[in-house]
Amino acid sequence: MTSASPHEEIAALRLASELPGSTIVRRDSPHLQQGPLTEFLTDEAIVTPILRGETAAGIVYVSGRISGADSLGERDADLVELLAKQIGLVLEKGHLEQSLSQLRDLEQQLTRQAYFDAVTGLANRNFLSDELARLCNEVRVGLSAVYLVDLDDFKTVNDTLGHIAGDSLLAIMADRLVSIVEDSGVVTRIGGDEFAVVVRSIGDAESALLFGQRIIDALSQTTTLHSREIAVSASVGVRLVATTVEIAEDLLRDADLALYTAKSHGKACARLFVTEMRHIAEERLALTAALSTAVERDGFSLVYQPIVELESGKISGAEALVRWRHPERGEVGPTGFLTFAEESGLIVVLGRQILRKALAALRNIGSGPDDSPFYMSVNISPRQLCEPDFAQMVLTLLREFGVPGTRLVLEITGSMVVEDLDRTRSVLQTLGRVGVRFSLDDFGTGYSSLSQLQALPFHQLKIDQSFVRRLALDGESRVVVGAIIHLAHALNLETVAEGIEFTAQRDDLRVLGCRRGQGWLYSKPVPEQALHALLNEPPAGSDGADLNRLSRQREPLGLSK
Numbered sequence: 001m002t003s004a005s006p007h008e009e010i011a012a013l014r015l016a017s018e019l020p021g022s023t024i025v026r027r028d029s030p031h032l033q034q035g036p037l038t039e040f041l042t043d044e045a046i047v048t049p050i051l052r053g054e055t056a057a058g059i060v061y062v063s064g065r066i067s068g069a070d071s072l073g074e075r076d077a078d079l080v081e082l083l084a085k086q087i088g089l090v091l092e093k094g095h096l097e098q099s100l101s102q103l104r105d106l107e108q109q110l111t112r113q114a115y116f117d118a119v120t121g122l123a124n125r126n127f128l129s130d131e132l133a134r135l136c137n138e139v140r141v142g143l144s145a146v147y148l149v150d151l152d153d154f155k156t157v158n159d160t161l162g163h164i165a166g167d168s169l170l171a172i173m174a175d176r177l178v179s180i181v182e183d184s185g186v187v188t189r190i191g192g193d194e195f196a197v198v199v200r201s202i203g204d205a206e207s208a209l210l211f212g213q214r215i216i217d218a219l220s221q222t223t224t225l226h227s228r229e230i231a232v233s234a235s236v237g238v239r240l241v242a243t244t245v246e247i248a249e250d251l252l253r254d255a256d257l258a259l260y261t262a263k264s265h266g267k268a269c270a271r272l273f274v275t276e277m278r279h280i281a282e283e284r285l286a287l288t289a290a291l292s293t294a295v296e297r298d299g300f301s302l303v304y305q306p307i308v309e310l311e312s313g314k315i316s317g318a319e320a321l322v323r324w325r326h327p328e329r330g331e332v333g334p335t336g337f338l339t340f341a342e343e344s345g346l347i348v349v350l351g352r353q354i355l356r357k358a359l360a361a362l363r364n365i366g367s368g369p370d371d372s373p374f375y376m377s378v379n380i381s382p383r384q385l386c387e388p389d390f391a392q393m394v395l396t397l398l399r400e401f402g403v404p405g406t407r408l409v410l411e412i413t414g415s416m417v418v419e420d421l422d423r424t425r426s427v428l429q430t431l432g433r434v435g436v437r438f439s440l441d442d443f444g445t446g447y448s449s450l451s452q453l454q455a456l457p458f459h460q461l462k463i464d465q466s467f468v469r470r471l472a473l474d475g476e477s478r479v480v481v482g483a484i485i486h487l488a489h490a491l492n493l494e495t496v497a498e499g500i501e502f503t504a505q506r507d508d509l510r511v512l513g514c515r516r517g518q519g520w521l522y523s524k525p526v527p528e529q530a531l532h533a534l535l536n537e538p539p540a541g542s543d544g545a546d547l548n549r550l551s552r553q554r555e556p557l558g559l560s561k
Contacts, residue, residue, distance in 0.1 A: 017056040022048040022081035024072050046077050048084040060084045079113070117189040119167045120174035125190040131198055132248035135241060144241040145208045147197040148255040149177070149215055152233040152267040154193035157225075159420070165226055172225075173232075176218045196252070205240060205272055212236040212270030220268065233268035235259060240272070257281055288340050290326070295346050295353070299325050302357045303525035306534060307377065307496060307518045310510050315535060317375040317409070319518060320358040321525050322350075342383055351384045352393060359401040359408070361528045365535065374535070377409040377439060385412075386420065391430040398434065405435035409460065412452070413441045421455045428457050439496070443484060453491075461488045463514065465499020472504045482512045489513065 025047050050058040062080050115127040123131075135144060151173065158166040170193065177187045177195055185199035197215070202208045219234040237259025239251050258273040260281075265271065294300065304318040324332040341347040355378055362376040384390055398405055410431070428438055439460035440453055453461075463484055470477040481497075488495045497509050500519030509517060523534060 017049070019047060019049045019059075022046060022077040022084070024077055044072050046072055046080045048077070048080045050084045051088045057088065060087065120171050120189050122174050122178075122195070123186065123188040125188065128186075128188040128190055128196050128198070128252075129248065131186055131188075132251055135198065135200075136246045136248050136251070140241070140243045142243070143202050143204065143208070145199045145202040145211070146239045146241060146251045146255045147199070147212060147215065148237040148239075148252075148259045149195040149197065149219070150235050150259055150263070151193040151219070152235055152263070154232060157230060157232065161226060161228070161230075169223060169225055169230065169232070172223055173219055173234075176221075177215065180214055180218050196255075202240070208238050208240055209270055209272055212238050216268060216270060235262040235267045236270035237262055238270060238272045254278070284340065287337065288344050288346075291324075291337055291340055291344070291346055294324060294326075295341075295350050298353060300350065300353060300357075301325060301527075302354065302361065303527055304361065304376075304531045305518050305525040306523045306531070307516050308522045310497075310506060310514060310517050313522075315374070316516060317377060318531060319377040319411070319525075320354065320361070320379075322354050338381075342381055345383070347381050347383050348387055351380060352397075354378060355394065355397055356401075359397055359403050361531075362403050362407060363401045364528070365532065373407065375407045375409055375437075377411050379411045379413070379441065382412075382424075385424050385427060391427045394431055394436065395434065398436075405431065406437075408435075409437045409439050411439045411441040411462065412456075421452075425456055432457055442498075458493060460494040460496060463495060463497045465497075465519070468497050468499045468505055468509070468519070469501075471508050472502070478508065478512075481509070481514075485513050 023046070025045055046060075046062045048060045049056055050060060060080055060083055062076075115123055115130075117124045132146070151169075154166065154169075157169055170189070174187065174189060174195070177197065181187050181197055181199065184201070185197055188196045188198075190196050199208075199211065202211065213236075215236055216234050219232065223230045223232070237255045237257065239255035239258060241251060254273040254277070257277040257280075258271045261277060262269050262271040301323050302320045303323055304320055306315045307317040307319060308314065309316050322334055322338075324337055326332045329336075338347070341350050358376050358378045362374075365374055387393075394408075394410075398408065432438070437459040438457060439462055440456075440458045441462045442464040443453075443461045452458075461484060463481055467477050467481050467484070471481060485495050494516065495514045497505075497514050497517040498519065500506050500509070500517045500521045502521060505519075506517065506521060526534070
């Protein structure tokens with residue numbers, strides 16, 4: 001502690017008289033722009049007047065975060081105001097002993113709030129930052145490790161059982177982490193459902209991963225919560241700390257990159273940071289920025305792959321597939337950017353653009369060959385379904401383009417988890433009342449397919465091309481495809497097979513009872529004008545030979561369907 005100069009004392013008293021009470025100030029605050037107090041400037045601080053009776057006697061100035069939150073808040077301001085009042089009480093009445101005791105209690109409260117988490121009792125992000133700084137500054141003789149631990153799909157627990165139950169689960173998970181780490185390291189909760197563990201001595205990379213798996217195994221054990229059995233998994237990112245010079249911020253960032261990799265590889269696993277992850281993250285950041293610009297400038301186009309009646313070869317519909325006209329990479333297929341669009345939330349705006357283009361094309365097409373009904377399949381993501389205005393948006397676009405709902409099929413991928421089944425069911429039922437139909441895409445490739453099929457009002461199953469591709473190669477795939485078709489018939493659902501490339505595949509599908517299909521045997525995805533040309537041709541034979549003559553050249557890898 002240093003003594004204030006006369007100029008600082010005068011400035012403090014003037015500031016105390018100007019402030020209405022405990023005030024959060026920032027670097028650009030007019031109160032602190034001039035005068036001797038500028039040396040105390042920080043990005044954010046709390047300034048509170050000390051009053052002796054009605055007279056300003058000084059200020060309490062607290063800079064930086066003291067609560068572990070992202071920024072100073074009203075709760076912090078209240079605590080500092082309490083401190084100022086206690087000092088004022090000492091000055092006014094001289095109750096020194098009582099006030100000092102209260103000040104010590106307040107100091108402990110502030111310290112506790114600054115470095116510990118109220119829900120779990122663990123140290124918090126501020127404590128972790130100090131711990132990582134100490135780790136980087138000390139002399140190390142062996143490997144240490146920093147772990148980032150994230151509970152998979154924890155949001156489902158909060159949404160289903162409520163935040164109180166969620167907090168209880170976090171406390172249980174914290175206890176399990178502490179029991180695993182014991183005296184070998186430090187466990188912290190750094191926010192939400194994310195924990196960090198610093199282990200001072202880990203041995204080698206293999207030992208680090210094994211310890212990460214121990215964490216996963218412990219946290220994945222079934223928990224009884226509010227008389228219900230709850231099972232959650234965890235993903236872990238690991239950053240080794242060698243004897244070389246390290247920067248604390250790098251350790252946390254790299255562990256986070258490893259955690260992201262673990263989650264992108266199916267969750268419930270541990271991944272060790274490697275330098276390549278930084279390059280991938282930089283590419284992902286650049287791609288997301290370019291994607292955002294493309295969405296703003298409507299830099300996407302659609303191509304359409306015909307859906308054919310397997311018996312007659314007649315086109316009955318088409319699937320709309322998005323392409324990104326990238327300024328450097330050329331035409332990019334959906335596998336190259338849809339994941340980033342989903343993660344960033346851009347899929348909501350992009351999905352609306354895709355639906356508009358598809359419905360415009362559908363209006364232009366009119367009916368199919370021989371004036372038969374022609375429908376358009378459009379892929380949608382679970383993120384779009386979560387939007388509160390999704391159903392209304394679809395209904396509005398149908399009216400805008402004058403397209404009956406019966407001509408639109410919305411495809412939901414079976415490998416993607418629909419979190420809120422009740423709400424999704426309500427959305428689909430609303431659209432179903434105007435005739436919109438729903439298809440479960442890539443059926444059989446994800447663990448969620450059967451549960452979604454049972455819970456949601458589907459009209460169609462699409463057999464994934466991975467099964468179709470192996471159809472003529474092994475008997476097991478034939479049994480699987482046959483079972484899918486049999487299941488669809490039992491549930492009164494249509495079937496569409498994807499990725500038909502050879503006549504033998506088509507013949508097997510017809511024998512097994514599949515009604516429709518799409519693939520390179522019939523046509524590659526083509527622009528709208530080429531689709532019009534195909535529809536104006538006489539119906540192709542069931543072998544698809546006539547239909548496919550417009551599209552003999554293969555597309556770049558990643559663009560075929």
